[in-house]
Every structure is written in C-alpha cells, then in structure tokens.
Amino acid sequence: MNNKSNIPHIKIPILFAVTVILLLIAPANAELDVVLSKLSPQPVEPGQDLMLSLTLANGNAQANNVILAINPDPSIILKNENDRVINEGTIISYGTVAENYLLHIDQRAFSGVYEIEFMVSWMSDNQLHEINKTFKVMVQGVPQLAISNITIDSGSISPKDMFNITFLLSNAGSGIAREVEISAETSGLPFVPAGADTKIIKILNPDESIELDFRLLVKDKTVISSYSIPINMDYKDESGKNQSSRSFVGVNILGNAELSIGNIKTEPQNPVKGDPVTMTLRIENSGNGDARSAKVNLNIPFEGTKTAFLGKIEPDDDAPGVFTFNAAESGDIPYTATIEFEDDLGKHTVKEVLSLNVLDTNKSGIIIPVIAVILAAGIFVFYFSRRKNKKQ
Incomplete structure (x- = not known):
C-alpha cells in the first residue's frame, strides 16, 4: 500500500525535470x-x-x-x-x-x-x-453630381414655343450615387413640362456621365426676359444618406413682333382724279414682342409723302402711318405697302399688295346732274300728288 501511494509523488518531479531539460536544450x-x-x-x-x-x-x-x-x-x-x-x-x-x-x-x-x-x-x-x-x-468615396454641356435645341425661344434642354449629368466625386432623381423645377416660372419632369437613375458611378433632356413649353403672354431654370439633383451617398445639389440653366425668352395693316382710311373717301389725298394706314402689332424702328413705305405712282416712321410699337398696340399725295390718275391703282421693323429675333419686312380706286373727273361730273334730276323728279311727283289729293 505504501509503495502504491508513493508513485504519484515520484512522477511529478520527473515530469518537471524533463520539461526543464527540454526548455534548456530547445534553441531560443x-x-x-x-x-x-x-x-x-x-x-x-x-x-x-x-x-x-x-x-x-x-x-x-x-x-x-x-x-x-x-x-x-x-x-x-x-x-x-x-x-x-x-x-x-x-x-x-x-x-x-x-x-x-x-x-x-x-x-x-x-x-x-x-x-x-x-x-x-x-x-x-x-x-x-x-x-x-x-x-x-x-x-468610402463621396459622390458629387454636376451638369455640363448644356444645349438648347432652339436658336430663339418666344412665348408659345416648345424647346428642349439637353445636358450631361456627371459624377465628379469619388463615391457611387444611388437612387438619383433629376428634376427641372418650373414652379413659379412661365414654363410647362411637355413630358416627364423627373429622370430616375439607379446608380451613377464615379467618372460616369449620362445625357439627359427636358422638353418645355413657354406659356402664352410670357414676359420677355431671361429666366433661370433650376435643375435639382437628389441622391443617396454610399452610407445611404440623402444628398442634394442644384444647378441652373439660363433661358432667354425673345420677343416676336408681328406687324400688319389694321385698316386703311382715305380722305376724301372716294378720291377723284386730281384730288389731294390723305391716306392713313393703322399698323397693328399682334405679336408678343416690341417692334422697334418700324416704318412704312408706299410704292404708289403718285407724287407726295410716301414714307412714314412709326418708331416703337408694343404688343397689342398700333400706330398710324400718314401719307399725302395727289391722285394724278383714275381707275384701280395698285400699290404696295412695305412694313419694316426689328424685334428680338432680328430685322423683318412685311409687304402687302393693295389698290386705290380713283374716280375719273368726267364720270364724277355726270353724277351731280343725275342726282339733281332724280331729286327734282321726286319733288315734282310729291307736289303733284298732294295737289291731286286736295282737289278730290
């Protein structure tokens, strides 16, 4: 029994000694x-x-x-x-x-x-x-959206015109833009979207670009001026945070004047050969822009004043062009009225072919005696009828 109980006490020192020896002989x-x-x-x-x-x-x-x-x-x-x-x-x-x-x-x-x-x-x-x-x-990069290469498909834009805005949307940042929404903000502006006013792009990677366009209609009666259309860019960055930025597209609305002859008045109303005639042409502007430096030229085979300077004619307004000449010939006299003016779109010329009826002197001399005979005959019949009634 004693021998058995000493065995564990003997093994522990032996194991410790072996371990020390191994550590000493193992290379550091x-x-x-x-x-x-x-x-x-x-x-x-x-x-x-x-x-x-x-x-x-x-x-x-x-x-x-x-x-x-x-x-x-x-x-x-x-x-x-x-x-x-x-x-x-x-x-x-x-x-x-x-x-x-x-x-x-x-x-x-x-x-x-x-x-x-x-x-x-x-x-x-x-x-x-x-x-x-x-x-x-x-x-983790940061997306940065911007627009460039802006073009407008119409060289000139006036009220009631339709036009396209085209631009390049680019991610100039270092992160991915997700759930991108690009919109043209027309609230408070004289423009009406002619199509979708918001473009959706799922992902826009760094250094990636995409071409977008918006089609707009200019409202009637729009004030002639320059306007800035905001382009809103809403997106999520790589951390899922909502980001937004804004750029602007400048649009010039130009005035388009439309001149024409409203009415023509002559004095006398039925001119006779040899009469001095005063002719008034009322020039109307039915456009949406100012007509500047307006003038009217008459190409008529009579001597007299045949050019009238009208100056500036605003939209829905008119101006008289007054001409004086001697009616040297009788008959239906053809003539041309040429209207010249400038507006925001440039210089314009409008021509209208007209005619003036001038009575002949002899024919006009016969009219008065004929009228006198008719009047005398009428008076005679009236007087004779009254006398006849009295006798009865």
Whole structure:
C-alpha cells in the first residue's frame, strides 16, 4: 500500500525535470510579429488623412538588425517619407516597439478596400528572418453630381414655343450615387413640362456621365426676359444618406413682333382724279414682342409723302402711318405697302399688295346732274300728288 501511494509523488518531479531539460536544450528563437493597434478613421474619405499605429512584438530571443518597411497602395500616400524604411536596431526578447504612420488618401481614390503591406526583416541565430503583414483600409468615396454641356435645341425661344434642354449629368466625386432623381423645377416660372419632369437613375458611378433632356413649353403672354431654370439633383451617398445639389440653366425668352395693316382710311373717301389725298394706314402689332424702328413705305405712282416712321410699337398696340399725295390718275391703282421693323429675333419686312380706286373727273361730273334730276323728279311727283289729293 505504501509503495502504491508513493508513485504519484515520484512522477511529478520527473515530469518537471524533463520539461526543464527540454526548455534548456530547445534553441531560443526570435519571432517578430506586427500587431495593428490603431487605424483611424475607418472608413476614410478620399482627400482625408489616416492615422495608423502598430507594434512590433518579439518572441523569446533577441532580434538584431530589425528593419521595418511600409508599402502602401498607390492611392495611400505616406506623408513622411522618412518612415518608409525604419531601422529598429535590436529588440530584446519579449520586447516591443511602437510606430505611428500619418497617411493621406488620394483625392481621386474611388470607394473600395485598399491594402498597406509591412515587411520586417531581422537576424537571429545568425540567420535572416522575414515576415510580411497586410492591413486593409476601407475608403468610402463621396459622390458629387454636376451638369455640363448644356444645349438648347432652339436658336430663339418666344412665348408659345416648345424647346428642349439637353445636358450631361456627371459624377465628379469619388463615391457611387444611388437612387438619383433629376428634376427641372418650373414652379413659379412661365414654363410647362411637355413630358416627364423627373429622370430616375439607379446608380451613377464615379467618372460616369449620362445625357439627359427636358422638353418645355413657354406659356402664352410670357414676359420677355431671361429666366433661370433650376435643375435639382437628389441622391443617396454610399452610407445611404440623402444628398442634394442644384444647378441652373439660363433661358432667354425673345420677343416676336408681328406687324400688319389694321385698316386703311382715305380722305376724301372716294378720291377723284386730281384730288389731294390723305391716306392713313393703322399698323397693328399682334405679336408678343416690341417692334422697334418700324416704318412704312408706299410704292404708289403718285407724287407726295410716301414714307412714314412709326418708331416703337408694343404688343397689342398700333400706330398710324400718314401719307399725302395727289391722285394724278383714275381707275384701280395698285400699290404696295412695305412694313419694316426689328424685334428680338432680328430685322423683318412685311409687304402687302393693295389698290386705290380713283374716280375719273368726267364720270364724277355726270353724277351731280343725275342726282339733281332724280331729286327734282321726286319733288315734282310729291307736289303733284298732294295737289291731286286736295282737289278730290
């Protein structure tokens, strides 16, 4: 019984002794490891700085000639080039060394995962040892939408005109824009959408562009002026946050004058050959813009004043053109009235072919005696009828 009870007490010292012997005969080995202690901020935006801290941790033997080198992705810039290769010298067994790196993310970097590689070399037991350690950096870009290459399909736009606005929508940022809504805001403006006033784009990647267009109608009676049409851009960034921006498209509404002859009045009303005649042409503007430098020329085979300067005629207004001449010939005299004016669209000429009836002198001389005979006959019949009634 006593022999059996002594066996466990004998085994414990033996095991301990064996362990000590193995530790003494096992070769000491320096094993370095690179431990990441800080990486901030994460995720990081393009154009921002990034702080990285690490620790070199040694094993159970001294490490000599320790060299630490960093090799970041090209989009990650090391702000201090002296930190690219660091000579750490000697690290004692179970010793540690801390290093801090200040990095910068390239402004042009897109969203994604980038790598920073560390390489460590050292001497231990007269042998060269090396390890590589890689850490990942998450870059989260910021989308930035803008419009460019704006064109309007009509060279000139006036009230009641239809026109197209075409532009290029681009993502000039570094992040993906999602659920993009582009709208032309016409509220409070003299424009009416002739189609969909909102365009939907599911995803717009960095450096991606897409052509969009909006068709609009100019309201009637629109004030002639310049207008700015807001183009609203609503979207979500990579974190799901709602973002918005706005650009403007300038549109000039031009006045379009329309001149014509409203009526013609002559004095005398039925001119006779040889009469001095005063003719008045009333020129009306039925357009939506001012007519400037308006004038009327008469091409009629009579001597007299045949040009009238009217100046400015506003929309829904008119102006008289007065001409004086001698009716030197009788008959239906053809003539042309030429109206010249300017508006926002340029210079214009309108011609109207007309005729003036001039009575002959002889024919007009017969009319009066004939009228006198008719009147005398009427008086005679009236007088004779009365006398006859009295006698009865």
